[in-house]
């Protein structure tokens with residue numbers, strides 16, 4: 001018997017963006033273990049298929065009879081047309097979404113203001129901000145009409161405190177925090193729940209993407225301390241989603257034990 005009740009996840013339908021890797025993939029597997037149905041969305045279809053297989057295995061292992069329907073959808077959240085037509089690609093029986101996890105996001109580079117390429121700054125805003133807003137706008141009317149729903153946005157420590165070399169990423173995650181806060185206030189008269197999860201350092205493909213494929217530069221980010229892993233954040237997301245309907249976990253700020261802020265950490269302990 002587990003300490004916390006996760007039975008509320010059974011039979012729920014969860015849409016996760018950025019489900020092909022890292023936090024999104026780990027979150028999908030954990031929801032699958034909890035008996036949910038999942039729509040896995042991202043750009044890399046092959047990676048999504050592997051995560052869907054892991055979901056099937058996790059669901060089987062759980063022994064639960066309900067849930068266990070997994071669909072993969074190729075989606076670039078920065079492409080307005082793809083977002084607008086997303087429901088056409090989702091199987092009919094998975095179109096009533098209960099939980100949207102707005103997880104797709106990324107950072108590019110560590111350039112200082114003045115040296116940032118327009119293409120990089122536009123791409124980060126397109127995905128982290130406009131994509132997240134577009135996905136939210138896509139489901140919120142239906143949530144209001146059905147008087148249900150939970151939107152879980154993956155923000156960041158970078159949305160709480162900016163740091164040098166991260167101006168654009170920090171600006172996008174501050175925007176996510178502001179948008180999420182406004183949304184929380186707008187739906188206060190409804191049963192809709194709104195959560196923002198703000199991770200500190202999590203070792204995923206995140207830093208490899210930031211350093212444009214340079215794995216050794218990425219590894220240095222985590223040198224000397226034990227970072228979080230994707231499963232740590234997945235647990236927080238799934239925990240927030242499984243709280244009773246009258247409980248809304250508005251914010252979760254989750255750090256590795258040796259990190260206190262984007263720039264304050266202790267690297268002597270590993």
Ligand SMILES: NC(=O)c1ccc[n+]([C@@H]2O[C@H](COP(=O)([O-])OP(=O)(O)OC[C@H]3O[C@@H](n4cnc5c(N)ncnc54)[C@H](OP(=O)(O)O)[C@@H]3O)[C@@H](O)[C@H]2O)c1
Nearest residue numbers: 018020021022023042043044076077104105202204205206
């Ligand atoms: N890792 C950290 O230290 C950390 C800390 C705080 C917050 N976060 C946030 O956590 C979230 C997940 O990051 P992660 O650490 O799991 O990184 P990751 O391993 O690089 O995963 C990022 C995911 O986002 C997807 N994605 C990127 N661009 C997309 C787009 N245009 N459309 C749809 N999906 C897209 C990727 O899939 P495809 O490439 O297949 O599209 C991938 O599945 C992000 O929002 C990130 O900002 C991460």
